[in-house]
Amino acid sequence: MIIDVHAHWGPWFFTMDVAEVNHAVMDRYGIDLAVVSATEAVIYDAPSGNRALASVLEGTDRLYGYVTVNPRRLADAERDLREYLPTGRFVGAKIHTDYTRSPVTSPQMREALAMLAELDCPALVHTWDASVLDLAQACLDLPGLRAIAGHMGATGWRHAIEAARACDRLYLEPCWSHAPAGRFAEVAAAVDARQLLFGTDATLIDPASAFGAVAAARLTGETAERVAWRNAADLFGLKIPPGHGSPPAPPER
Amino acid sequence: MTAFDAEGLIGDLTVTLDVDVLVGAYPDRDGPPGAPAEVCETLARHRITAGAVAGLRAALFDVRSGNDEILALDRPELLPVGAVDLRDPVGAGGELERLAGSGARAVRLFPDEQGVEADFPSVRHVARRATDLGLAILTGGDVRRFWRPFAGLGARVVFLDTHFYHLGDFLVTAADEPGFHTSTRLLNSPDALETTAAHVGAERLLYGSRTPHYEPVVPLLRLATSGLTPDEVAGVAGGNARRLLGLEAQS
Numbered sequence: 001m002i003i004d005v006h007a008h009w010g011p012w013f014f015t016m017d018v019a020e021v022n023h024a025v026m027d028r029y030g031i032d033l034a035v036v037s038a039t040e041a042v043i044y045d046a047p048s049g050n051r052a053l054a055s056v057l058e059g060t061d062r063l064y065g066y067v068t069v070n071p072r073r074l075a076d077a078e079r080d081l082r083e084y085l086p087t088g089r090f091v092g093a094k095i096h097t098d099y100t101r102s103p104v105t106s107p108q109m110r111e112a113l114a115m116l117a118e119l120d121c122p123a124l125v126h127t128w129d130a131s132v133l134d135l136a137q138a139c140l141d142l143p144g145l146r147a148i149a150g151h152m153g154a155t156g157w158r159h160a161i162e163a164a165r166a167c168d169r170l171y172l173e174p175c176w177s178h179a180p181a182g183r184f185a186e187v188a189a190a191v192d193a194r195q196l197l198f199g200t201d202a203t204l205i206d207p208a209s210a211f212g213a214v215a216a217a218r219l220t221g222e223t224a225e226r227v228a229w230r231n232a233a234d235l236f237g238l239k240i241p242p243g244h245g246s247p248p249a250p251p252e253r
Numbered sequence: 254m255t256a257f258d259a260e261g262l263i264g265d266l267t268v269t270l271d272v273d274v275l276v277g278a279y280p281d282r283d284g285p286p287g288a289p290a291e292v293c294e295t296l297a298r299h300r301i302t303a304g305a306v307a308g309l310r311a312a313l314f315d316v317r318s319g320n321d322e323i324l325a326l327d328r329p330e331l332l333p334v335g336a337v338d339l340r341d342p343v344g345a346g347g348e349l350e351r352l353a354g355s356g357a358r359a360v361r362l363f364p365d366e367q368g369v370e371a372d373f374p375s376v377r378h379v380a381r382r383a384t385d386l387g388l389a390i391l392t393g394g395d396v397r398r399f400w401r402p403f404a405g406l407g408a409r410v411v412f413l414d415t416h417f418y419h420l421g422d423f424l425v426t427a428a429d430e431p432g433f434h435t436s437t438r439l440l441n442s443p444d445a446l447e448t449t450a451a452h453v454g455a456e457r458l459l460y461g462s463r464t465p466h467y468e469p470v471v472p473l474l475r476l477a478t479s480g481l482t483p484d485e486v487a488g489v490a491g492g493n494a495r496r497l498l499g500l501e502a503q504s
Contacts, residue, residue, distance in 0.1 A: 001256060002256045016448065179471040206442055
């Protein structure tokens with residue numbers, strides 16, 4: 001059982017044709033469920049992309065949705081969140097700090113995160129290098145906020161370790177197109193297993209990158225299960241599939 | 254077994270030549286020391302039976318002693334690849350002649366590590382000299398810029414840093430340059446291998462891992478789960494590299 005907490009649905013502007021391959025790509029790696037954001041919503045028009053994704057989610061039980069939030073369009077975001085979250089098909093919010101030029105420390109981003117904390121809506125936030133520390137600080141400043149550091153800082157995975165250790169409501173997922181040796185193993189050894197998630201960035205990045213990085217870490221037992229799906233199911237309130245329901249013991253900290 | 258069973262997905266795929274292997278360490282990084290024994294152990298653990306190996310001592314500090322270390326490696330699984338310093342194009346010319354005379358089949362360029370840009374005269378000079386000497390060229394650098402100094406020479410080149418973001422730029426240059434090839438290390442979008450095969454042929458794809466500084470399992474997984482034919486997979490996994498480096502008669 002694997003749940004991918006960082007995936008996308010829709011086309012990309014690079015030399016690639018991946019708009020319709022979500023299920024096929026998931027099947028390559030045994031990924032059962034994925035939480036996706038619409039690429040249109042992330043890159044260009046959040047309301048239009050969210051609306052298109054809502055339609056797609058009606059036709060599959062393997063994808064859940066993120067409501068994409070543009071921090072510069074908070075009225076649109078609040079309307080979409082209040083419309084789509086109650087459907088149960090959308091389980092979180094996605095914010096890409098680069099495409100909206102809204103760093104975690106920007107006023108509009110702080111306002112967006114405050115709104116998500118108020119709604120008790122988990123937020124997947126793009127992080128790179130030291131910005132993951134800013135996201136941890138936002139979690140500390142906003143007591144209700146639960147945030148996933150997308151890419152766990154990419155080049156800044158050591159910052160991600162520091163960030164996750166500062167706040168237990170900050171979660172890390174590893175997707176990145178690069179796979180420096182030992183990156184995920186180092187993070188998994190230093191961070192509470194309850195804060196680790198699996199994300200791929202599919203269908204932009206093939207799951208090979210994150211799957212391989214996690215496989216190389218040679219996780220065992222409960223930690224592997226937590227990364228693969230249990231933490232995601234808990235965070236998003238997803239139904240635990242039959243056969244995967246035994247409650248885990250608390251991990252050693 | 255956990256859900257992350259990479260071995261199960263990779264199956265019996267064996268890489269017969271990895272074009273991107275290093276020995277030595279980066280002094281500005283916390284990565285592995287890159288001792289030859291450690292590198293060979295990592296390759297073997299991933300069913301990679303041979304690697305084209307260059308040395309970071311040559312790339313970062315002293316070309317001659319660094320290349321001598323590589324040429325002296327007595328490990329059949331490591332195919333020595335020389336390096337030159339693009340910051341010294343005059344010395345690079347002499348070192349290329351020495352490498353060719355010592356039987357090296359390829360030279361590796363480290364423009365990023367050496368702070369050299371694609372339009373520096375040094376790169377074009379080394380590209381021309383290496384090609385004239387019959388050496389294949391394994392080069393780092395952004396393919397969107399580094400295609401140019403190798404164009405129009407009949408050069409045999411492997412771009413080691415081609416990212417799938419830039420795949421289109423590689424494809425349009427490779428269409429005009431039959432000697433242009435790419436490592437698969439960063440071609441990890443869902444369809445980059447298949448797109449390359451469709452546009453310029455799978456023979457332009459060479460498995461590259463950058464062991465021990467990157468996870469070799471990532472390009473292995475992508476290749477093993479690709480839509481390429483079994484013959485194409487075998488080519489990418491080493492056949493293409495062996496042909497490019499003139500090793501077919503020995504394999």
